[in-house]
Amino acid sequence: MTSPFTRTVELEVNGAPCARTINVRRHLADFLRHDLGLTGTHVGCEHGVCGACTVLVDGQSIRSCLMLAVQAHGKQVTTIEGLAPSPGVLHPLQAALHKHHGLQCGFCTPGMLTTLVELLNTVRNPSADEVRIAISGNICRCTGYEGIVAAALEAAEVIAASKEASK
Amino acid sequence: MKPPAFGYHDPQTVSAAVHLLASLPNARVLAGGQSLMPMLNMRVVLPDHLIDLNGVAEMSGVSIREGLLVIGAMTRQRDIEFSDSVMAHCPILPEALLQVGHRQTRNRGTVGGSLCHLDPSAELPCLAAVMDAVIETASPRGRRQITFADFASSYMTTSLDPDEIATQAQFPLWPQGHGYAFLEFARRHGDFALASAAVLMTTDAQGRISRIAVALSGVGPAPVRMQEAEQGLLGQVGGADLFAQAAKTCASLEPQDDIHAPAAYRKRLAGVMMRRALEKAYGRAARQ
Ligand SMILES: Cc1cc2nc3c(=O)[nH]c(=O)nc-3n(C[C@@H](O)[C@H](O)[C@H](O)COP(=O)(O)OP(=O)(O)OC[C@H]3O[C@@H](n4cnc5c(N)ncnc54)[C@H](O)[C@@H]3O)c2cc1C
Ligand code: FES
Ligand code: FES
Numbered sequence: 001m002t003s004p005f006t007r008t009v010e011l012e013v014n015g016a017p018c019a020r021t022i023n024v025r026r027h028l029a030d031f032l033r034h035d036l037g038l039t040g041t042h043v044g045c046e047h048g049v050c051g052a053c054t055v056l057v058d059g060q061s062i063r064s065c066l067m068l069a070v071q072a073h074g075k076q077v078t079t080i081e082g083l084a085p086s087p088g089v090l091h092p093l094q095a096a097l098h099k100h101h102g103l104q105c106g107f108c109t110p111g112m113l114t115t116l117v118e119l120l121n122t123v124r125n126p127s128a129d130e131v132r133i134a135i136s137g138n139i140c141r142c143t144g145y146e147g148i149v150a151a152a153l154e155a156a157e158v159i160a161a162s163k164e165a166s167k
Numbered sequence: 168m169k170p171p172a173f174g175y176h177d178p179q180t181v182s183a184a185v186h187l188l189a190s191l192p193n194a195r196v197l198a199g200g201q202s203l204m205p206m207l208n209m210r211v212v213l214p215d216h217l218i219d220l221n222g223v224a225e226m227s228g229v230s231i232r233e234g235l236l237v238i239g240a241m242t243r244q245r246d247i248e249f250s251d252s253v254m255a256h257c258p259i260l261p262e263a264l265l266q267v268g269h270r271q272t273r274n275r276g277t278v279g280g281s282l283c284h285l286d287p288s289a290e291l292p293c294l295a296a297v298m299d300a301v302i303e304t305a306s307p308r309g310r311r312q313i314t315f316a317d318f319a320s321s322y323m324t325t326s327l328d329p330d331e332i333a334t335q336a337q338f339p340l341w342p343q344g345h346g347y348a349f350l351e352f353a354r355r356h357g358d359f360a361l362a363s364a365a366v367l368m369t370t371d372a373q374g375r376i377s378r379i380a381v382a383l384s385g386v387g388p389a390p391v392r393m394q395e396a397e398q399g400l401l402g403q404v405g406g407a408d409l410f411a412q413a414a415k416t417c418a419s420l421e422p423q424d425d426i427h428a429p430a431a432y433r434k435r436l437a438g439v440m441m442r443r444a445l446e447k448a449y450g451r452a453a454r455q
Binding site: 003004005007023024025027030045046047048051054060061062063065066067068070071115118119132133134136137 | 168169170171172173174175176177200201204205208209216217219221245268269270271272274275355356357
């Protein structure tokens with residue numbers, strides 16, 4: 001064991017294992033951005049209210065400004081950089097967001113997407129209300145949310161149809 | 168907006184956690200971090216040591232025994248929301264939990280963390296009040312049980328000793344067929360409520376209220392049990408007039424003005440939430 005002020009963390013980020021020795025007060029968002037260079041995770045408020053920093057930890061959406069990087073030891077983290085299945089191919093949610101003008105400045109977008117990925121993984125055919133409740137903790141200053149809701153509903157259909165086709 | 172420097176400790180057992188808390192200077196326990204991390208980032212609290220309870224497996228889990236729903240302090244709010252046995256035995260809990268923050272905060276936030284943080288508008292303390300929950304704790308002096316009424320001593324302050332942690336909450340179950348309702352008013356979904364009402368009741372074959380508990384939050388430093396209203400409702404056949412009359416007992420509440428709402432508005436809102444919760448719970452109660 002190292003000193004109580006630094007620790008070595010080993011985790012999996014977007015499918016790739018990584019290990020770093022860090023100061024224990026580093027929150028997960030800063031770890032992803034500064035230590036790993038994954039600047040797709042955005043930091044808006046750093047006190048849990050805006051949702052921009054949302055990432056998936058073991059498949060569950062969490063606010064990465066409210067989790068210490070040391071607490072992610074041994075876990076699987078998925079960030080916005082890990083959503084697309086391969087370079088040049090968008091995740092159905094990303095494609096739908098593009099089509100429905102679900103983003104303008106893009107600041108809230110990584111948090112919206114990671115939050116909605118968890119929703120679509122757990123609820124097959126969400127209603128518009130369910131989508132609105134799911135993103136109630138994500139603040140967007142630009143879009144007025146309509147395009148984001150439309151995109152989520154369309155992505156849910158696309159995902160359901162592709163699951164049906166691959167049966 | 169970065170946490171201050173602190174030493175980090177991640178004990179795996181309750182006794183190790185309590186030992187650390189008793190021996191380290193200016194130490195604080197970390198549960199889900201959904202209230203403590205914002206306070207650290209804003210440097211409202213400046214601990215020298217953080218004792219992370221997330222590795223203490225014995226502190227999480229849900230069980231039902233001898234008429235009690237026992238919830239480990241480190242059980243995630245999410246796990247209560249999706250628990251079939253909680254839904255079957257104590258449906259007011261998931262009804263209230265859906266209004267605690269957002270999916271992202273419930274994935275990390277814990278039951279014990281919310282009870283210990285004791286925000287005056289929080290849902291879980293209101294539930295603990297309406298259900299007469301008992302909090303079990305651990306300290307170097309051993310374990311003890313504290314009724315929620317004694318646990319919630321004042322504004323955001325529990326009766327825990329500085330070297331004591333909450334290990335579980337025990338909620339006495341109501342009989343099958345009881346009526347329940349948790350209603351709140353918040354400006355946006357997931358915001359802290361301006362006022363909330365929790366009601367549990369049973370009714371007899373004639374529709375008379377045979378047992379009742381009413382708690383409100385957002386209207387004082389800690390959740391309040393509306394004992395005068397409970398007494399007035401007991402033995403009566405439910406109805407719009409009766410419930411409107413009961414809600415008038417809110418006149419005795421003394422909420423504070425704050426940036427979210429003036430005191431008079433909170434008081435009025437509390438009455439409306441209480442009346443509606445009584446109607447809903449009465450409609451759900453089996454006549455038995
Ligand atoms: C955007 C947002 C919205 C929210 N909305 C709501 C809401 O609508 N309603 C609501 O009720 N809450 C809300 N919360 C707060 C809720 O999510 C927290 O989960 C809860 O208040 C604290 O639980 P925690 O497990 O995160 O505890 P932490 O933040 O880790 O700890 C809170 C406090 O309790 C102490 N503590 C924790 N566990 C123990 C223990 N076992 N023994 C002794 N002391 C302990 C800690 O030292 C700390 O002082 C919200 C939070 C955010 C970020
Ligand atoms: S930066 Fe984490 S919620 Fe705003
Ligand atoms: S697109 Fe600008 S904040 Fe949402």
